[in-house]
Amino acid sequence: MKPVFLASALLATVLTGAAIAQSGAPIKLANVAELSGGGATVGTNWKNGIDLAIEEINSKGGVLGRKLEVTHADSQSNPGVARAQVQKALDAEPYVLLGPGYSGSVKVTAPLAAEAGIAQIMGGEAAELTTAGNKFLFRTSFGQQSSMPKVAKYINDDLKAKSVAIVWVNNDFGKGGRDSISKEFAKYNIKVAADLSTEAGQADFAADVSKIKAAAPDAVFVYVNEEESARILKELKRQGVTVPLVGETTLVGQKVVELAGDAANGARGHVGLTTDAPVELVKAFRDKFVKKYNYVPDHNGLKGWLAIYMIKATTEKMGKVDSKGFADALHGFTITAAKEPGILMDATFDANGDIDRQGFLVEIVEGKQVVKQVLPKLGN
Amino acid sequence: MSNLLDLLIAGLATGAIYAIVAVGFTLLWQTSQTINFAQGEFVMLPAFLMLAVMHAGAPFWVAIVIGIALSLLLLGLGFKLLLVDPMLRHGVLPLAIATMALAIGIKEAAKQFWSAEASPFPSIIPGGDITIFGRIVALQSIGVLVLAILAVLGLTTLLNRTSIGHQMQAAAQNPTVARIVGVPVERMILLTFLINAFLVALASLLITPIYLAKFSNGEVLGQAAFIAAIVGGFNQVRGAIAGGLLIGVVDNLSAAYVSTQYRAAVPLVLLIAIILFRPQGMMGRPEERTV
Amino acid sequence: MTAAKYPKIGFGIVVIAALIIVPMNFNRYGLFILSQWAVMTIAAMGLNLTLGYAGQVSLAQGAFVGIGAYAAAIMTSNGLPLIAALGVAIVLCFVIGWILGYPALRVQHHYLAFVTLAFSTLAFLVFRNEDWLTKGIYGISNIPRPEIFGYPTRRPLPFYYVCLGSLGIVSLAVWWLIRSPWGRAFIALRENPVRALSLGIDTRRYTLMAFAIGSALGGIAGTLYAPLTQYVDPVPFHLSLSLDLLMMVIVGGSGFFFGPFLGAMIAVLLPEWLRFTQGYYLMLYAIAVIGLLIYSPTGILGILDRFISERRTKAASALRAVAKAKLETAP
Structure with a gap:
């Protein structure tokens, strides 16, 4: 019974993965975050920020006329599980990988995304994450x-x-x-x-x-x-x-x-990043978030939101949905709030994937x- | 040295909470050999039940009443009928594992149906500080301490001074003999589950204003109560009380005088020492081997 | 009895062959999960030895996995071979297990559970606080995967075979152990400690031995865990892992040789299958475990056991009925 049980279950996962990769129109994103365990508050804020941004973008016609679609996977705040989920997400070849939020989980998963050549926009703040020369890793907030x-x-x-x-x-x-x-x-x-x-x-x-x-x-x-x-x-x-x-x-x-x-x-x-910043766009974001989720987000909610708008702005700059070219296009790119209000404040991404902002x-x-x-x- | 008083009061207030939770823990163990790994989650849940009632527009006191009633129903009666009764005769361990799974289930449910965010929770004790012996002390700490002591006094009076209490003790100590002399053992066991449900609801009411209502609150509390129960003696109510207070105070003192990084270690070292030198717990009586 | 043995052996060969062949075209995720299953099975087998065969509850198996993982992480990232780390982990876990168990078992049976509970939190604090050794909360990253006889196992499939091979070796060793006089002494202990004592078994020594060997198996699992995830930090080795492993043993069927295999499958794979339910998957997992335990407190293999013994009684009573009928019809 055992091998059949096992194989069929794994086969099922493989098949659903394949099905997602095949269907054409929407742009597939994959999010792996701390939705349970010690980091559940961080991960849930991040996820809600992502969902809110995607909803808004899709209601306005999507990115380059294509809708965004995201799958969420729970890392249980455990690096081992995060690795498995990122592997699963990468096997389905997403356009961009989102998360995780814990620096430890980022450290385990960043080499996998880099190897697959897929850009990873994450929430970790540890200093060393962007000093290792990974060309596919991007921050959404100031590193420490x-x-x-x-x-x-x-x-x-x-x-x-x-x-x-x-x-x-x-x-x-x-x-x-x-x-x-x-x-x-x-x-x-x-x-x-x-x-x-x-x-x-x-x-x-x-x-x-x-x-x-x-x-x-x-x-x-x-x-x-x-x-x-x-x-x-x-x-x-x-x-x-x-x-x-x-x-x-x-x-x-x-x-x-x-x-x-x-x-x-x-x-x-x-x-560096707060929903209380004296900036009109940030206040508007906060109102939208509270309206949908009934609570005031912390900076992780803001980070999830920004990750999606980083994808939107970069894709529109490239003029095409090009997973391989994404990281190059984002390096050295300045996204201005004037052109892309969703970014809330002007932000520049340097060659290490670090963000610079007011x-x-x-x-x-x-x-x-x-x-x-x-x-x-x-x-x- | 003046700090010592601050530390003692704060530690006692935290310890009083541990004590309430630990008492329920030992009651279940005594009457029905139930090791409840979900005890911490049992404390976390009633606050959410009360919040849900308030969310529906009811005033705080109504929410408290309904919250306590619901926890008697779910965490007392429901827990006993649905989980403990079918499993008890198969030994301690499967049931203990089932309560571990229950802990995951309750935690996830609170997160999924409420929020992963911490929600503020109103306090039945007024906020603010008072001055005692020249030290500024939070009213909340004092209130928690007093209410916890009252609850525990009430419980010990019930157990030692009333006929129901005596019947409960008889049912716990020797169910066979108790049954022979006419004690309704089943009803007594149910009563301990209800008392536990009441105690966790009370603990929930007392700590949630400080801890905030959050799905993960049970993890720390459950473990602390478990350790308090062992330190005090797994088979004695007053041992659990002493164990709880001691753990609260030791935790604070070790953070202040030993190491903040290892503050959680000191009560555990204490636990190991007690097992080695006084295995029946500080106030427990030695357990007879039943073989 | 011997006739019934052949289908069993045949089934075993099919299972092993399937575990070797089927994953060949799995994706990286599938291989990772399967490797995780193999590693957790090893740890759960150790606990099964302690709990299922010697009847002692240990709440520190996760801590021993942690000790093994840190031994592997620290040694291999300093250029030492994994096999050396394996040796260190086994010795370390065995000795610590012995030292922990000795005083606890001197006092009373179930005090081992309490002492191990304390130990598992203490171990977590040491992993987290002793930066100089464990790099603290930052963890140790870029743990290399070993070369086995010159073959690199960096890719998922070869490393899966390392995990599966280790599981095979450990299984054989445990199989041999529980059939040895030691193993029989462990069972005698669990079934009736007083009788075991009167039969001249040094109960404390055997209980300790079972606990120490079980802990050493936890260490072996840890030395595989580190190169599998290639990153080690303190958080995964918190008390919750020990509780998870305990759950695996009970859910699979404690005291059954194949219990840990099934228990680890439930604990590692079931949540993965339930992930399609998004936020509800852990809740459903908890409900499934509770339901299973209510239905069969002796775990999955308990169901099978019950089924087989029921069939045997049925068969036996059928035989009796036939014999009775024969007797009655006999003139």
């Missing part, structure tokens, strides 16, 4: 190697802090940010007064905050996810920590403000994000 220097510069130049406590979440996102910023602090001779790892989903930050208090730093750098950001902000306020709190998108987002209330006031950070330094004042500085694109 480009966002952290801006934060460190702000802490040094504007806050004149000499010692900083770092609070980070112990996963590849948090650890990557912590390592990048520590490197920058070393350049400015800023001392790391306390180096605190926290767990994803941690609810009680009393111990961490008491350690921060004991270290008496000039500033605290907080690099944890939105929900934990809110909890630690409350605890910092409760224990009377008054030094500046600096972070990234995950510290100063609207969601954090909603969850932390008063405690969020005074938090500041660098925001950024902001914001502070929470009375429950509202206030932009303190606009950080221009680097390569204007």
Whole structure:
């Protein structure tokens, strides 16, 4: 019974794969993301962003007159499963591969996509992803190697802090940010007064905050996810920590403000990609997203959306649906919001697949994000 | 040293939650040899049930009542009739595995039918802080602690002071003899499942304002409660309470004084030490071998 | 009995031949999933030895897979051959298994479950926190696949054969083990520890041995897992893998030699088949597992076993009836 069972099931998968590849008109995309497991929130936002963008593009006639179509596969937040699913997706020869969001899963799958010669637009933020010379991998957001220097510069130049406590979440996102910023602090001779790892989903930050208090730093750098950001902000306020709190998108987002209330006031950070950006197009995106899904997306929702518009703009630039030429066409390409409103803000992709875009330094004042500085694109 | 008080209070508040969940855990084990690996998900779910009722437009208190009723029905009665009863006579392990699968099912259902996002959840305890001994303490921590203690006191009174309690204990300790002396053993076992369902609903109500309603909440809680139950002694209600409080406090103290990276390790080392030196748990009684 | 043996052997040969020939024209995805099945089967076989034959619950089999995977990842990316990593993994897992089991079993039967539960979380923390050794949460990437007698196994098909071959060797070894005096002692232990003790079996030593060997098989699975995914990070070796493996053993049929093969098939392949239901696939998978366990708490092979023994009783009672009839009709 066993081999028949097995073979027929695998045959079925092969056949459905083949059927998808054969039908002509729509442009096939494949998304592999963290739809269950530890990264489910990340992956679901990313997926929803993709679906929203595709729906909008298709309702306006598609790309070069062809509709977009995407298949979603769940990586269970597990690199081994991600590899299997990407393999499956690539066997069906998609136009472009989307995802995954976890840097570990990106590392496993990027060589496969490169070998197949298919461009991969992903959500990972770890610095090393785009330094390995992969010609098919593209970011949808700043890598930590480009966002952290801006934060460190702000802490040094504007806050004149000499010692900083770092609070980070112990996963590849948090650890990557912590390592990048520590490197920058070393350049400015800023001392790391306390180096605190926290767990994803941690609810009680009393111990961490008491350690921060004991270290008496000039500033605290907080690099944890939105929900934990809110909890630690409350605890910092409760224990009377008054030094500046600096972070990234995950510290100063609207969601954090909603969850932390008063405690969020005074938090500041660098925001590369946020649904709260003071840009009309971004606000419009957010409204559309909330209307469809009933919640405010985090930056992963925005990333999924942008990935689709990157595909649209690049394909229209090439004037044809050419999977092999896609990566070349996107390298060095500047997509302007004037020509392609879906990209929301002008973005340039360099030879490594890194994105360059405007950024902001914001502070929470009375429950509202206030932009303190606009950080221009680097390569204007 | 002044920090110590902060850490203790925060740790006790977290530990009180673990304690409630661990008590239910040991009750099920005692009366029906059920190791419920879905206990954490049982705590996660009632909040979603309440949110769904509120979503339909009902006020918070109605949602609480309906939420508790639903969890009695689903996590108490339904769990016992549909899963435990058909499997119990086949031994501990298949049932334990089935509850693992149940945990996956509940988690995925919450994600699929609600959202992968964390949703805010109203608190029955007012927000804000109060000052005790010059320390600023969240009202929420105090409230959670007080309610948890009340629940546990209520339960121990029920078990030790009422005739139903005595019957339940008899049913748990020696069902055969209990049956002979006329204790309705089946009904008593059902009652423990209902009590567990009530306790998880209460825990859900207390922690969700802090944890936010999220499908993955059960993972951490279930494991913590399991460890608390073992540390305290798998076969004693008051052991589970002590185990829960201890785990909460130890977790905080180890994060503050040992290592944040290894904070989860300290309670586990404690667990291993207790197994080696006091295998019946801190407050448990030694189990008789039945062979 | 001997007559019934030939179809069984014939069936076995067909299955093995199919596992070798059919995947030849599979795509890369199919081969990857099948390789994953082979690797998980090895790990589950180890747990089956501990649980199904010696009656001990281990909640750390996933951690042993992790130890094996890290041994392979660290050693092969430093240029050492995979076979050396295999040796290290086996010894390491065996020794750690022994050290873990010794105090736990000294105290009480089911305390091994609790100790292993703690161990599996501790192992995860070490994998994650000891950057100098394991590269922490970033993981180890670009793990090379081995050369077997000079043949590179970089492509999916040759590496599938490496996994399948390893599964074959491990199966033979386990087959031999459970038929050896040791194996019979393990079963005696599970069936009736008191009687085993009175028969002069050193129960603790044999239980420990079963647990340590089972853990070593987890290590072997890990040394294959690392070159299969070519990337190792701590997350896959969390407690959930141990629980998954436990589920595989129970669902397949614990204590049956072929239980892990079927259990791993359910755990690895069933979710893949259900993927067409999109967001519902894990939910359906959970429901299927619960349904199966309610229907047959002894797992898939339990159904078969029940069916066969029912048929035997039926056949036997038929025979009896015939004999009775003969007796009655006899003058």
